[in-house]
Amino acid sequence: MAEAFLVAKDLHKSFNDHKAVNGVSFTIGKNEIFGLLGPNGAGKTTTIRMLSTVLEPDVGEVTISGFSTRQQPDKVRSIIGVCPQELALYEELTALDNLTFFGRLVGLNSRETRAQSMANLALMELEQRAKGKVSKFSGGMKRRVNLAIALMGHPKLLFLDEPTVGIDPQSRNKIFETIQGLRTNGMTVLYTTHYMEEADRLCDRVAIMDGGKIVAIDTPRALKAKLGDPDKTTLEDVFLKLTGRSLRD
């Protein structure tokens, strides 16, 4: 693993009596695509919220590029981008206006905002629809705008929380290509998904969470090898073996 870019140490977070995250520790190397997997309620979203400074851990420390999320949240926010699972954008605005708005909030000036907005829309093959209202877009286009917003300000670490939910294979493929391209350009990515084949294809390493804890962490191939022939075993087999088959609704 390359030098540690993100270090999470012994994270704990409770809501009332419920322990959502219970002693989570891991590191993400620079330029790595790291998968965070787990069934519903495993604690993935709470963990990402703590990593992205939205929630403070009850116990534990997170540093990103050497900056503490607790002591230096402004510094941390200046180098991260978050693409949430929800389409957290303004549907009544155009794609360009959405990117411009978030661009200004990450501290870009007008000229930089304009340039980056157009570049990110082009990256997502949406430049022709820059002035179209997001409410008129297809699900796949909205997902791509959601990701384009997260790229404003050229973050060094990108949090992608299930970015491919409910979209067609073409849009999904476009998002994969974009993520791989971003990594080639030096970006570090934390990726959560329920699609195991996505994690297998994209991630250098994955951590599987259950019940607020990390139950396994390694490369997809190494995890599969622990269960049997890595060429015949799937990551989903590993996932079900580690987290069980009971429903988690």
Next chain:
Amino acid sequence: MKRALIIALREVKTYLQDKGDLAFSLLLPVATFALIYGAFGGQGLFHGTAYIVNEDTNGVYAKQLIENIEAEDSLDVELLFLADAERKLERSDINMVFLIPADFTDKLRTGQPAELTFMQRGNGGQDGQIVASIIRGIVSELNQEFQVRGQVEQALVGKDVSPQKITVTTWQFLERERKYPLIGVKEVVVGNKPNTVNEFLPGIMTMYVLFAISIGAAAIVEERRLGILERLLTTRLTAGELFFGKFLASVSRGFVQTFILLALSYAVFQIFTPLSFLTCLLISFIFAMAGSAIGLIIASVARTQDAATWIGVFVTMSMTMLGGTFFAIQKGTILYTLSKISVNGYANDALKKIISEGGTIADVWLELVVMAGVFVVGLVLSRLLFKAIPQGK
């Protein structure tokens, strides 16, 4: 501060660009005002219907009496058959009917006293009593006319004057008397003459501004549900800036809406001087701040957009009703005591003092202080309650 302004500017820009939202927020107050203006005839004066049963169908004096009633500006006349009138009275469709008996003209011709009847349900209702009073006045005038003519005829008995000449001369004399009465009555209005515009405009405006702010609160709840507020907190925006940005956005939206409505009123009704217009803008701005603080409390306590909408409707309607928007609240009643909690009431009073009474900012300082107090307390409370994400910042 700069990032809070970015939040506010985006929302105001969206409001001004969204033709549907803009049209609704401006047209609905105008439509409501037009309805009220229509309902009150634009004058605020009484207007009623005189229900008349005329059994003296061919009688000239009955006809003359009905024509005199029809000539009265404040009354419309609806002629009924006796059976219909009795049925309507029975069903409470109407409360008062004026009956002209079959022998009305004959009795007057022969110099006998004729008797008219008011048939009424209960006390005839407030409107019925006013209509009856107006008709009594018309009857009294007609009575005088007959008496004068009768006395003139008696005085001229044995003289060579034709009855037609007596009638025409008497009529001319009475007509001159009506035009140039010996005892006149003049109206002296203290302050600006109360009218529909002055009475209802402030209340309707503040009601819709509070509605808009409540709807804004529901939108904040929806942004929380969609994860937009959480996403905003992963930019450089702090929770405090987010809160302040939302507050500024709400104030700006409310104030822009008020500004446009006041400017329209200025142009259409010409009820302002430049100074009174500016004073009303200041009152509206402080009201928008107080309303926005209340809106943020709603956004903080509501868990769903529907809940926020219903709380907003309840708060707005309570404030509107207690603010004396549609009816005056009498001093000394429980409602009057309750009305003291209505921030709309203070805004309405202040705006009326400026618009109707020609007041200045010195006359509305108390209202401004109360609204500013609501703003400060509301803002502190909403900041304590406001969360961008449940159980988070």
